[in-house]
Amino acid sequence: MKLRFLPLLLLPLFSNAQSNVDSLFIKKMSDEIMTNGKAYDLLYELTKKIGGRLAGSPQAQNAVIWGKKSLEAMSPDKVFLQPCKVPNWKRGGNDFVAITGVNGEARMQPLAAFALGNSLGSNGLIEAEVVAVASFEELEKRKEEVKGKIVYFHSVFDPTKIQTFKAYGESGAFRRSGASRAAKYGAVAVLIHSLSTAPDNEPHTGVMVYDEAYPKIPAVALGPNDAQLLYALAKKGTIKTQVQTYGFFLPDADDNNVIAEIRGSEFPDQYITLGGHLDSWDVNEGAHDDGAGIVQTMEVLRVMKALNYKPKRTIRFVLFANEENAARGGKEYANQAKINMENHIFVIESDEGGFTPRSIGITASPAQFAKFQTWTPLLKPYGSEITFGGGGTDIAPMAGINKESILAGLIPDSQRYFDLHHAKTDVFENVNKRELHLGAVNMAAIIYLIDKYGVK
């Protein structure tokens, strides 16, 4: 063999050797997590001992104490709280919706219902005829009919969207802005079909936003079966419904991001952040949304300490406050990063449920993305690949915080998420231990690779 060919031959050999080192270390992390992982046990504590933890609630405060204590027990270099003010919305009572008349005939048929988060109470019982529309276009066409009526938006999911987040994005518009769009034409309340994929009757709450230009009318999500019934009846005749809700705001409350940090050995000024959000809605245990992201974040810290991994870059493990109804935690994290002129190179969130992982979605330049994509073979044994596009509500304010910052998200299988998202069925029992832990494996793997190789 001629010596001058050696460098060319050694190059791939070295690269394979590197890749082999990486694949062995990732397997080591995976074995540790799948064998001794604590994410599932921690999720039990968060969901069963603390429970639903809407910003401003006593449970949200308990969750901060629990999060800090649990992170400290894992012995990172430091754990600190990052205070922020959060909205303090209260449901205020048992939301009530009933069909009370069908074609002039009296009825009393209560419907499964949750007021939407941030919506204001009805201030007594409202009773009115229903105008049922399937789209904002139909609302515009029929705007003359709306005055004094209750508008029902038939905001069903498009079942043909295999990526359920796409369907959520579409139907979600009715939940977010339906109330003000209808109030503009004089509606007295709005009802929506829950943003759900489940073949059941559970109502799903979630955040809405009022347009300050119009009256702040009640906004309520109905259980899917009841919503289908109401829509079918309203298409055929004159339907009357009663609505009573109790939502109100107390003054903003004190909350905190809970942050653990391992200081980088080589590039301590380069920050890698991973996280989830500690808050949840009030109607469930917030097990998938986003207890899963919280305990996966903690598990990545645990496995690094268990394997005595010393990162080259500084790694932050963040339990964000108040994602659900204002994202103030995420905003404050970005705000402080700016004030402290921190160099954040990679920020990843897990907030799509503790389901079996399918990919790490990364939003990056084509050149950076091409580099990340070469890591797909390292993730594939754990169910993931590198795909384009990823982020999360809490980390969105970090976009463009400096020229290197890259946003990413753990993307689990999405078929089951909207069965229970914001419904009372989002409980510990509906999280699978192996799926949850496998998500943590993939988070750990991408953090390890980013720490080792950077983003350039």
Added chain:
Amino acid sequence: MKLRFLPLLLLPLFSNAQSNVDSLFIKKMSDEIMTNGKAYDLLYELTKKIGGRLAGSPQAQNAVIWGKKSLEAMSPDKVFLQPCKVPNWKRGGNDFVAITGVNGEARMQPLAAFALGNSLGSNGLIEAEVVAVASFEELEKRKEEVKGKIVYFHSVFDPTKIQTFKAYGESGAFRRSGASRAAKYGAVAVLIHSLSTAPDNEPHTGVMVYDEAYPKIPAVALGPNDAQLLYALAKKGTIKTQVQTYGFFLPDADDNNVIAEIRGSEFPDQYITLGGHLDSWDVNEGAHDDGAGIVQTMEVLRVMKALNYKPKRTIRFVLFANEENAARGGKEYANQAKINMENHIFVIESDEGGFTPRSIGITASPAQFAKFQTWTPLLKPYGSEITFGGGGTDIAPMAGINKESILAGLIPDSQRYFDLHHAKTDVFENVNKRELHLGAVNMAAIIYLIDKYGVK
């Protein structure tokens, strides 16, 4: 542009156009299944109106009648029964295992237990000391201790295996052959740790086989928590247990494969078979195992009829009898195929649960496999790719039935399967509608591609 380059340019264009036709038709099938699919409703009927359906049981007979009627309602060219004899094992009573002594001190601590399928009853109460071993190697080393004792095999799953079927393959040896391996040295009964990934105490049954050379001793699977407890106690001291089981065989029963057929328009003598197995264990509803495969098979027929698809090749939709404890249905299907000299080109089974699909696994020659792999982009939008290696117990006898025959399997995500496989938790409520239907989409897609392009 020089004309002589045209053919080269047209080739990929034509190929893209073809691929576009395929991708549009697959989307059409997917939209139909995800919107109007009946698999979930049919699964409700099979699990809730018929229930567990072990070969030889009245429910197994009801399932044949239901399967035939349901397939006929979908108007294929024909539906027929293919008779076969099946073993008729009965559990015979409520299996009983208890710890009755710890280091000479009396106790009465019943353990969650199911006798293994095909195991024979204890013929009264057996009480003996426990010899707990973690491997067959340990059994061989300690064989002198075994005479007159109850052997416990600590057949835990290896949690680090991300593909859970690999762990099942390993631990499964204890369930299948543990009894005779221990009886060889004089053991009076065997207990195993259930082949389970769940953090719970549900016992999991499943088939075992006696070696005719040794006494046919009782064989029982314990709930995971109880098995862990027993193992921990037995490592530290002297444990006594009682075992009572009641298994026995009645004479072989009459059963049937239920088969629907659409005759091919162009190559009617080329057969494509898809199927699942209609039987289940007696302790659950057989919802994932294998109600899912049954209703997915039916759904592929339904969608073809709904879209008025006329296959070029003959397609068989097979509900196999008696997979669980003897696979006689699968054997008879292959037997009849040989007798009738049918040319089977592709046989696929869905028998790994109704979970979100990850791939179509195909066992084929390298050249054939290379062709199939080009279809991955067509499956990817529905969660699958083409991977090497696939089949199923029912279709295994079809291997090599003629030189073209190719075996394949729908491979869903495997994280949750062994939580409930053969346990009483394998019920309708633990099947997700979208995941189940998405499996049918992928089955329909591969059948369409095989039908259109053949296997060469």
